[in-house]
């Protein structure tokens with residue numbers, strides 16, 4: 001991904017019919033192209049209503065806003081054209097803009113330019129993506145906080161401390177003494193320990209970040225006919241999974257998302273567990289177990305209207321992430337299990353069940369000292385390297401190792417920390433990141 005200095009254009013709004021669409025042009029030719037099409041000079045940062053003309057025909061009545069560099073989204077001259085939201089109009093304007101010297105933008109290229117021009121760091125570029133893709137209030141809030149610089153300011157402060165530490169360490173290396181005196185070492189160690197705490201607390205937000213982006217995995221399991229699919233449908237408020245009185249109806253996992261208390265939750269209905277020789281059912285049960293293994297929380301369903309199922313103890317004791325749920329609470333009870341009772345038919349206990357799930361979810365995803373930050377997998381990987389390198393530096397100090405060795409660990413920590421912000425990040429990482437964007441962003 002070499003930085004290109006040409007002028008790019010794209011529609012920033014979704015395709016299809018709408019009241020308005022927004023076309024962006026960024027680069028050296030952006031303002032001349034817009035002035036040529038509108039046949040009038042543009043005032044910086046003031047929306048101007050104009051007619052766009054090209055090849056003797058009128059394209060549309062639009063509003064054009066000019067954002068001269070460097071105070072624009074991309075850091076380059078940027079034009080925004082609000083036109084009528086008809087794909088034919090959008091296409092004709094894009095063609096006219098390209099015939100005057102621009103080229104179609106790649107996905108994420110506007111944000112990529114904002115990053116390359118130093119308008120935003122990489123955590124903020126990623127936050128743009130998070131804000132666009134957020135499917136729950138909590139995910140949106142985390143994205144907005146990252147966009148407002150909460151994560152980058154934390155990292156910048158740590159980077160500053162690390163740079164100072166490294167400078168002092170390098171000054172020490174220049175002294176004739178080979179070893180670091182214990183009292184100096186102690187001072188260094190306490191600073192490294194503060195940095196370690198900071199990166200560890202950011203690292204602890206990774207599970208939250210992962211769940212906010214892909215959903216908290218809630219698996220419904222139990223024997224055939226326990227009412228798993230009926231409960232899934234009741235929690236979703238729609239008829240998603242097939243329900244029947246015939247045991248073994250669900251063969252494959254069925255997934256759908258809901259939002260609980262602002263969190264995205266992925267509900268996963270599974271094939272009922274029982275002994276069987278049917279190869280398709282066995283394959284389905286294998287998928288049930290795989291879903292249970294990767295679940296954040298399991299609802300172990302037991303039909304309260306049936307006599308005790310001998311297997312019930314197995315899935316109730318699957319681990320700490322299991323909530324036993326007695327189903328069909330509207331029918332007379334015939335077994336000796338006690339616990340949360342629901343009826344997907346009458347709605348009995350569903351609010352209690354939702355509250356219980358929310359309690360687990362909050363306890364699982366709480367990261368103390370995180371300040372509502374939720375790092376992503378790329379940050380997590382880098383923070384692990386920061387933490388490892390700092391731990392090595394701290395151990396080396398304790399063992400009174402050569403200062404050069406400690407400095408080299410601190411440099412590794414610095415590199416990893418800076419990679420989160422996008423300093424020295426390799427081209428393929430950047431390519432992969434910006435490829436996730438849509439065109440026009």
Ligand SMILES: Nc1nc2c(ncn2[C@@H]2O[C@H](COP(=O)(O)OP(=O)(O)OP(=O)(O)O)[C@@H](O)[C@H]2O)c(=O)[nH]1
Pocket residue numbers: 223224225226227228229230231242243244245246247248249250251270271272273327328329330331342343344345346
């Ligand atoms: N009375 C009553 N019947 C229910 C309730 N929930 C489910 N049922 C019935 O129980 C039967 C089985 O329901 P399903 O939701 O298909 O059960 P399942 O656990 O998904 O079953 P499999 O997919 O075969 O593993 C159906 O006839 C449902 O109508 C309930 O709350 N009350």
Ligand SMILES: [Mg+2]
Pocket residue numbers: 228229230241242243249250269270
């Ligand atoms: Mg089912």
